Amino acid sequence: MKCKCCNKEISAEDAVCSVCGFPNLKGVDDISSDVLQNMVKEYKDKKLGCIRVELLTYDYIIEKGKVVEQSADYVTVCSANELKLQKILWSDMVFEEVPSDRMFKVCIRLVSPDNENTVTLDAEPERAISHGRVGFCLDDGFRLLTAVGNDSNKIYLEAVSLI
Numbered sequence: 001m002k003c004k005c006c007n008k009e010i011s012a013e014d015a016v017c018s019v020c021g022f023p024n025l026k027g028v029d030d031i032s033s034d035v036l037q038n039m040v041k042e043y044k045d046k047k048l049g050c051i052r053v054e055l056l057t058y059d060y061i062i063e064k065g066k067v068v069e070q071s072a073d074y075v076t077v078c079s080a081n082e083l084k085l086q087k088i089l090w091s092d093m094v095f096e097e098v099p100s101d102r103m104f105k106v107c108i109r110l111v112s113p114d115n116e117n118t119v120t121l122d123a124e125p126e127r128a129i130s131h132g133r134v135g136f137c138l139d140d141g142f143r144l145l146t147a148v149g150n151d152s153n154k155i156y157l158e159a160v161s162l163i
Contacts, residue, residue, distance in 0.1 A: 001026070005040050007085060008141040019141045020047060020163065048080035051162055053136055053144065055091055056107035074109050080162050083138045088147050088154070090135040097130045106134055106146055106157060121157040123148050129155070138162075 003010050005022035014024050022043050025031065031039075054074040061070045077091045103124045110117045125148070132149045139145040143159040 004036060005043050006140065006142045045081045047142065047163060048083075050112050051080035052111040053077045053080055053083075054109040054111060055093070055134055056109070057093055077134075077136065080110070080144070083136055083144070085138045085140075086145075088135040088137045088151075090133045090150075093133060095132055097128060097132075100125050100128045106148060108136075108144075108146065108160070110144070110160070110162065117160075119160050121146055121160075123155060123157055125149075125155050127153070129153055 001010060001012055001024075002008065003017035003020060003022055004025060006017060006020040008017060008019045010017050010024060012024070012026050016023050020043075022040070025036070054076050056072060057075050058072045059070045060067050062068070075091075075093070078089055083089055103122060106121045106123055108119050108121070110119070129149045130153075132153070135147045135154075137145050137147070139159045142162045144162050145159045146157040147154045148157065149155055
């Protein structure tokens with residue numbers, strides 16, 4: 001069976017999900033789907049609402065005919081509780097093109113009141129990606145799944161635990 005909140009596989013004997021801590025509602029058949037959805041939403045907001053998902057961005061200028069990095073800074077993309085299971089939330093920042101013969105890195109930072117976790121993910125596209133973005137969605141087990149590209153041409157990078 002699967003956890004009603006994070007969608008991770010759990011045992012029927014478990015009182016709570018070992019990943020997210022949501023109660024195992026086995027044997028509770030009289031909960032309406034609306035009540036269950038509200039319980040899940042409130043729990044997700046509580047667990048994920050304090051986590052910011054940030055993306056490292058770079059600003060470049062052209063100086064004497066050469067592209068020069070001017071600055072690098074993290075930009076908040078969303079709060080983790082805004083993310084949906086397998087539905088990508090694309091960032092506003094657009095890149096022109098990533099050729100298929102070039103490996104690149106995506107640097108994200110997960111910030112909560114108690115912790116800051118910076119993760120660098122390697123990406124090696126099989127095909128060129130033009131006018132793409134970096135996006136995020138929830139994966140099973142309260143994991144952050146990072147996508148690079150656009151709705152019609154994207155690659156997924158390694159998933160990272162949010163909790």
